[in-house]
Amino acid sequence: MATPSALDRTLAALADPTRRGVVDRLRQRPHPAGELAAAFDMSPPAMSRHLRVLRQTGLVEERIDADDARVRVYSLRPEPFAALRGWLEEVESFWSDQLGAFKAHAERTRGTKPSGGRKS
Amino acid sequence: MATPSALDRTLAALADPTRRGVVDRLRQRPHPAGELAAAFDMSPPAMSRHLRVLRQTGLVEERIDADDARVRVYSLRPEPFAALRGWLEEVESFWSDQLGAFKAHAERTRGTKPSGGRKS
DNA sequence: TTAATCATTCACCCTGACGTTAACGAGTCT
DNA sequence: AGACTCGTTAACGTCAGGGTGAATGATTAA
Known part of the structure; x- marks a missing residue:
């Protein structure tokens, strides 16, 4: 288990119910981080960490909102x-x-x- | 999330590198529990617990060896x-x-x- | 029967993951 | 400039997951 494979990290990321819920939700449309935190009744820091995990496995990507640079919009990525x-x-x-x-x-x-x- | 879905449990089971390795190994042929413990350089109790997790999610099934009833042979199940x-x-x-x-x-x-x- | 083997469950420890609040950087608005 | 908002990182507490060794149950071999 020295270096977990990409597959292991993908599975670990998807194993968490919250993160899997985020993926399911992003299937409809991209969402801002804050919207996701609210949707899952969770503090922004907690959601931020989940999103980081998803980002590090390449399951989602982060973009800066065109209208408000404070907002980070997350969307799905196909590769993993x-x-x-x-x-x-x-x-x-x-x-x-x-x-x-x-x-x-x-x-x-x-x-x-x-x-x-x-x-x- | 009080009651994790079957999908959540399946993903959680597969997220562990050892358990995913067991699945990969069972792709070749069914294996006795002890053989798996040895293959992953792990104590029998540890492997037994992994196998229980896999069994509870339906990813593997346990059978008693025909020649030696002490041996439990594990094999893959397709549904999950x-x-x-x-x-x-x-x-x-x-x-x-x-x-x-x-x-x-x-x-x-x-x-x-x-x-x-x-x-x- | 007694001893040895296979695999499980039991009792315990210990690391890691997830959640919280507080502080911070970045961006918007007046 | 200053106040407010969005999202992040930092520090900390808590708890489940995974590891070990010892004990148990079942089966085989002597």
């Missing part, structure tokens, strides 16, 4: 989402690749029948 | 990955949807305040 989807599809190939899935399964069970699952 | 991909594609529709993309671009180039003030 695309990277995450790339990894996801790689993982999901585990199932779409029938041969590989069967081989892996057979290797472990060696002809015995996999019956009833167990729950936690 | 599909759900995550669903959300991801929803977010990415922000860009693939031409109208939405245009709207977002227009907002960004004009500023977000509809209060009459024009940029230049």
